[in-house]
Amino acid sequence: MFRLILQRLLALAPLLFIVSVLTFSFTSLLPSDPVDLILGDTGTEEQHEMLRERMGLNEPIHVRYLQWLGRALQGDLGSSYFNSVSVMGAVMQRLPVTLSLTAVSAFIAIVVGVAAGVAAALHPRSWVDRFATLGATFGQAIPNFWFGLILVAIFAVSLRWFPATGFTPITESPWEWLRSVILPSIALGTSSSAAIARQVRSAMVGVLQQDYVRAARAQGLSARRVLFKHALTNAMIPVVAVLSFQITVLLGGALIVEQVFAINGLGTLAIAAVRQQDIPMLQGLVLVMVGLVIAVQLATDVIYGLLNPKARPT
């Protein structure tokens, strides 16, 4: 288990490095001059030059990158050009919001997706099967933010079951937290649940035809045990392999769905950073997101290894 984690971690670490190089060099392409952004049209030529010197902008790009990387490794992602708050602080403040949406929508997507996929595999051409297929087709075509608007119209505006906007931190009230994230999470997670259901269905149909399923039944094990232990364990292997991709999609979707529910998460931060040409903020956001993606990838890799003995280090 420990070796498995270590092995996957070593495989994923270079990715973070490459992303950091990419992020830094791309954001250096931003057309605006940060000194102009900060000082505006005011200030003399000397003041501009002084600030430029103090920010290290006169150094060559690779020196600036190394300085930035060194600070980033210590958890310092610089401070916003716009209001000089610490990037790390701003991101960490918004992170729980976006994480809540991503985690709850992933939970919904996995639970609903696996249940519907198994049911569809067991009863081909039944209503569950047709519904899962139809859901997957529509799930790919319905914009999640539009689905969010519709959910707001029905469940928040008309029925008043859930708040239409806002976010309550889980530390404040777990119940209110759940109420505030449930609609955006459904809006986000539905299309993923349909995609997962399709994968589970096809994996399960394949596994149920395997000899070991028949052999386990021949040994007198109950249908339920064979289905949920022997078949599902194997059917989940290919599903887990693509799960981190689904969660990455959810993370990206959360940035937009946040806007529907006026939730102050990473999405709002990113949109503001684009409008303000706030380079350190954008760099920090990309790095933190890739960090999240890598953490998810690591988790799914480990689960994959636990499910599939052939993928474990020997």
Next chain:
Amino acid sequence: MTVENAESAGAVGKPWRISASNVLVGVAVSILALLVFLAVFADVIAPYDPLRQNLINALQGPSARHWLGTDDLGRDVLSRLIYGCRIAVIAATEATAIAVALGVPIGLFIGYRGGWWDWVVMRIVEAIVSIPGIMVAIVIIAILGPGLHRAMIALGILFSTSFLRLARGVVLAEREEIYVRSARVIGASDSRILFRHIFPNIAPPLIVQVTLTVGAVLLSEAGLSFIGLGVQPPQASWGTMLNTAAAFMQLNWFLSIPPGIAIILTVLSVNLLGDVLRDSIGRGIAATAPEGRTATFEPSRSAASPAARPETRENEVLRVEGLEVMVGSDPGLPIITDLSFSIAQGETLGLVGESGSGKTMTGLAILGLMGAGLRITRGSIVLDGIDLRCLASAEIEKLRGDEVAMVFQDPTTSLNPAFTVGSQIAEVLRAKQGLSQRQAWDRAVALIERVGIPQPGARAKAYPHELSGGMAQRIAIARALSCNPSLLIADEPTTALDVTVQQEILDLFRDLQDEFGMAILFITHDLAVAADICDRISVMYAGEMVEMAGVDTLFHDPKHPYTAGLLSAMPHASDRNPPLPTIRGNVPRPGAWPAGCRFSNRCDFAVATCKQPVALTSGERMVRCLRADQLDLRPGT
């Protein structure tokens, strides 16, 4: 909810799908044609100027003047929707074209060159793909600035990664093909090879990828415009319309409906066309499946004749009488007919025949695990004095493992790859005999030792893929015998193994039978193996038994021409030189069985009367041939 019911999952009714999908394709094409038409002629068709404000008429519902109502500035929603079509078409075309123009050449190049270029570009692609797509677009928009065309450049760069990987993949696959190598040998230039020889192979997957990308671009454009980074107000796009709708949700929710429906219908249509294209391109590549032969079964079943009764044996464990198995709905197609045999304690009965003769199905019928669509329609299966056909499925489940167990052909697929072999044996012991975890594990290790595996404690913790085929089969045998069943069904248990290992496994069966005293139903197509291990042999052909006798009798004095044919097709170590005689033709499939004697169309001795149903003779020696008494089929005569 049973496992068996799920097995026909692959079968999907084709005719219904084809006609329905034709209609759907027509609808999809019409929707896209309408979209393009509206985009081109928006100026003529739209009833109002999409930008003209009329604050007195703001946020109205649908009316005769404004079919889809007005927005917060009193602008006509229908007109804005129509102009939105133009944006959608421009966005999809622009971003997809950029993605193709950027991704395909780079992919072709790095795939063809390989080496450092390939390595560096692929690492960058991996990094981009690991960032959520919308964040990549946001960063690029930060560099380029917001706006329709800039946002589409951003999306084009984002989606170029999938075209890059696609083109690279095709090149890697084609580069080593013989025609490409020979083009290189005759001195064709690299660019000529790339564009003349390799590029045409990219076209089919490229078309499919384009449709997928168009759908994704439409959704992303709407998303970016929705958060204010794509199309900028006051210009009308579906995304900006939804942005407005979100702000006025409480006042007029209807604003969100028209642009939402427009996006969904467009993306659905594009995706549907993509699916159809992928299917038709895929069909072009895949080999055409053999056409299903029409069933020509005539209901002249031999079951009409009285079932022969196998003689009663001492300490009888299993007695099968007049068994008939059908596939499909009423009346169905017979798979096995009029099958009767019995096995006594400590005895091994061989079930021999070519593949397709119904041997494995017989074994599964005894276990009650034939699968969906198959059912026993006649006869009885009596195990230890209990008629299995009278039992509920839960009661049969109790007997499985305890009274009857099965060893399958391929041990590497009959053991679950996800669990250790020891735990798979222990699981059976816990479920069937209620042992504790500790007891079950100890017993599993003891069983593993009993089947002749050294270091049983360590081996128990191994996974199936870590064991050799012979060792895995020993494990499967240990699991089958874990609850000491009175009947063991062994379905070609040595066929998947090396010849040397085969002999060891056969010895193990004999050994274990001496110790446990179970009856064995040994299914094999290999007469030499059957001769080695069986006491009696029952020969099956096309779903029925044609002959049964003790091993020596059968080998020295076969009564049925099919048995004789099988015997003469057996290779002997001593006389290698003469070519092996074979039985001409194949076992006919169920539904294509000849009337009367089912072997008659392959039999050298067939006469006109063979077209009548033939009954099996009763007693110790059973044979199903009209001419059994006239023919002398002894080998060497």
